[in-house]
Amino acid sequence: LIHRIEHPPTLEERLSSPPPFHSSSYDPPPPILEDLHFKTHDTVAQIQEVDNVLLATKIYLEPIFKELNKEDEREDYGIAVRVPLEHRDHLWRWYSHLEDLYESDQVGCTLTNKEWREVTGACKRIGKVSFHNISHRLPIICRNLIDSQITLP
Numbered sequence: 001l002i003h004r005i006e007h008p009p010t011l012e013e014r015l016s017s018p019p020p021f022h023s024s025s026y027d028p029p030p031p032i033l034e035d036l037h038f039k040t041h042d043t044v045a046q047i048q049e050v051d052n053v054l055l056a057t058k059i060y061l062e063p064i065f066k067e068l069n070k071e072d073e074r075e076d077y078g079i080a081v082r083v084p085l086e087h088r089d090h091l092w093r094w095y096s097h098l099e100d101l102y103e104s105d106q107v108g109c110t111l112t113n114k115e116w117r118e119v120t121g122a123c124k125r126i127g128k129v130s131f132h133n134i135s136h137r138l139p140i141i142c143r144n145l146i147d148s149q150i151t152l153p
Contacts, residue, residue, distance in 0.1 A: 051102070053120055053123045054098065054123065057098065057123040058098065060126065060127065063134050064131060064134065064141060064142070064145075065092075065095060067134055068088050068138075087146055088142075091146070094152055098152060101152060115153035118152070122151060130144075
């Protein structure tokens with residue numbers, strides 16, 4: 001096997017040989033059309049905008065879901081709860097979906113413009129619900145969140 005291996009040419013042999021011949025000639029690309037316009041609202045700006053809205057919504061919802069955790073603990077201990085289980089389950093379902101949307105890196109490439117608008121609209125509807133005096137108004141707040149029909153793509 002060793003006797004079959006060819007040694008590479010020396011530097012002198014390389015310099016003395018003629019340069020390789022290229023048969024194809026270079027054709028420059030055509031000029032860019034002047035009436036060509038790129039999208040003014042690119043996907044990256046859209047992702048950053050919605051990321052900020054999702055983060056603000058998550059921070060806004062944290063006190064409610066801390067209270068819902070307390071409600072779950074009360075139910076585990078057999079103490080009467082103020083928010084029914086089906087309401088809590090419904091709220092936890094879309095809150096986990098909201099967290100998935102916020103934490104997902106691939107979401108920006110997969111959502112359509114309509115879905116972007118739905119996410120933004122859902123966050124705005126959440127923001128319209130008053131969280132004033134959460135500890136006393138928790139059932140009313142949860143009912144208002146459910147009545148606002150928040151749907152996420």
